[in-house]
Amino acid sequence: MTLLAVERIKLFSTRSPYWCTALALVLGVGLTAIIAASTENGQLSIGVTQFGSSQLALAVVLVMSALAVTTEYRFSTIRATFLAVPNRTSALVAKTVVVAFIAGVLGEIIAFASWGMAKLLSPASDLAINTGPEWRHVAGVGLLYAVGAVLAIAVGILVRQTAGAVAILLVWNMLLEGLIGIIPKAGVKIQAWLPFQNANHFLALPSGADAGEQVTAGIDFKLSQWGSLGYFAGIAIALLVVALIVAKRRDA
Template identity: 90%
Template structure:
């Protein structure tokens, strides 16, 4: 518990968590507000309310998580941390738990805040959360952000430089996996096993049970169920973190 408290204090002693959280809220809830204001009252759907949270706000959260590690390497405070806690794995796992928890809470605030904003601006729209798929679509955002933070921290530990880690995460999430889909024939098959594509698959409101194995409009034939896709995404994040912890133990701080 002491390590968790220390990591929480260290995290909130910098400005990046505050700025990133504010930006994520603006992108997630703000984009929903713009869409709701420009849509005829009564025509807004629940799926549209999470438009900003699935990629834009997630990208900001990934950056926030990476910064939690790379800023320590940049200012060499990580050396003091490892001197105080010789077990590097414990220190880095504590940091991961704190950042992932904060990311998950922020995800829930953005998701339900977006629904609340949509209801406020479009009161005649049917935005009730009734089915399991609808709850997964909204409440699942927090799970996705928490797992994404774990992956981002792993990248930060491996790269150690802010610019490099942020560039990798943004290109990976927002560009690379989408571009792979343009590869003739094999592209969509590869996409079915990419981590962020599976993360988006988990959040989709109309999954295989409603639209068949091949997602309407995406052309990706996912082999896993939506919860299976979340487990796959989590598995990749944890595996990458394990590799990062091994590397961190073997090299100089």
């Protein structure tokens, strides 16, 4: 518990979490407000309310999580941390737990604030959360952010430089996995096993009564939507384990 408290204090002693939190809220809730205000009253759907939270706000959370690690390497405060806590794994795991928890809470706030904003601006729209898929689509944002934070921290530990870690995460999430889909024949098959594509699949709503939960955005996923979340989490944890091993073997 002491390590968790120390990591919480260290995290909030810098400005980046505050700026990133504010930016994520603006992008997530603000984009929903713009869409709701420009859509005819009564025409909004549950899926539209989370457009900003599942894309742009997630990118900001990934950056915030990476900064929690790379900032320490940049200013060499990680050396003091490792001197105080010789067990590097314990220190880095504590940091991961704190950042993932904060990211998860932030995700829930953004998701339900976006939903509430949509209801406020479009009261005639049917935005009641009644079914399991609808609850997963909204409440699942926090789970997605928490897992994404673990993955971002792992990248931060491996790369150690802010610019490099941020570039990798943003290109990976927002560009690379989408571009793979244009590879003839094999692209869509590869996408079915990419981490962020599975993350999107987890949040996706069925497009029709007979659509099921396996096909999203033209990709034939082999896992259920909860299975996709587990797969995404497995990749994040595996990458974190690799990062912890590397951190133990190299100089701070």
